[in-house]
Amino acid sequence: MxxxxxxxxxxxxxxxxxxxxxxxxxxxxxxxxxxPRIVYGAGQSGERRRQTQTAFFRATFLVMGKLAKADGRVNEEEIQVATTLMNEMRLSPDQRQQAIDLFNQGKTPGCDIRGVLLEFRRAAGSGSLIQMFMELQLQAAYADGQLSQAEMQVLHEACEYLGVNRFTFEILHQRFQAQRAFYSRYNGGGYQQQGNYGYRQPVDNRSKLKEAYATLGVSPDASDKDVKRAYRKLMSEHHPDKLVAKGLPEEMMEMAKKKTQEIQAAYDLIQEERKRK
Incomplete structure (x- = not known):
C-alpha cells in the first residue's frame, strides 16, 4: 500500500x-x-463450506478404515489413532457413530474410495486442505510404527483421485517422517524413551536439529531468509482459521493448532541454535 x-x-x-x-x-x-480485503472467513460461502466439511469428514474416516485393513488385520494401534482423532474432534454421539460407520465401511473388502475422494476433491479444490488430509492419513498409516506396501498402495490410490502427483506426495511423506521423528523420538526435553520401563537416554542434539530442519523442509545450510520463508509458508498452510474457512471441519481445528505449534517448535530450535553461532 x-x-x-x-x-x-x-x-x-x-x-x-x-x-x-x-x-x-x-x-x-x-x-x-x-x-477486496482478505479475511479468513472469505474462503467459501457458508453452504459450500458445509459441503466441504462433510466431504472432508467422510473421506477421512473411510480412507482410515481402508488403510487399517490394507495389510490384513486391524491392530489396536490403528483403532487407537481413529479413536484419538474422534476424541480430539469432540464429536457429538451422532457424529461419532457416523465416523465409526465410515471407518468400518472402509474396512470392508473391496471398499471403493474413489467416489468419496473425488467428491472431496471437487469440494476442496487443491492445496492446504488436501495436504492436511494426506497428513492425517499418513499418521493413520504409521500407527503401528511402520508403513507397509499395502498401505502405501492405498495412499497412492488416494493421491491419484485427489490429484496429488508422486513427487509432491514424496515431499509431503519425507516431511511427515521428519516431523514424526522430531516430535515422537525427541519428545521430552532432549531425551528418548526406551522400552516399557521408562528408561531414557540422551538424544544427540545434532540429530534433533537435523530433524528440525527437515520438518521445515530446508537443509541445515539454508540461509536465514530461506528458513524463515519455509517457516512462514508452513504456518500459512496450517493456519487453523484459514483451513476452517476453506472447509476443514471445525472439530479438527485443535489438530491444526497442534500442527502450527509443532512447526513453531522446530523453527524456534533452529533460531536458538543459529543465535549461538
Missing part, C-alpha cells in the same frame, strides 16, 4: 508539482481501499 502511495505521489509531483503529489497520494490511497 505505502509503496503505491509513494509511487503515485512521486508521479504526481513530476507532472503537477506539490499539489500533484498530494492528488497522486490521495488517488493511490483510494485505489488501495477499493481492493
Amino acid at each position: 505505502w509503496f503505491r502511495i509513494l509511487l503515485f505521489a512521486f508521479l504526481g509531483f513530476v507532472f503537477g508539482g506539490p499539489f500533484g503529489a498530494v492528488i497522486g497520494a490521495l488517488i493511490a490511497a483510494w485505489l488501495s481501499s477499493q481492493q
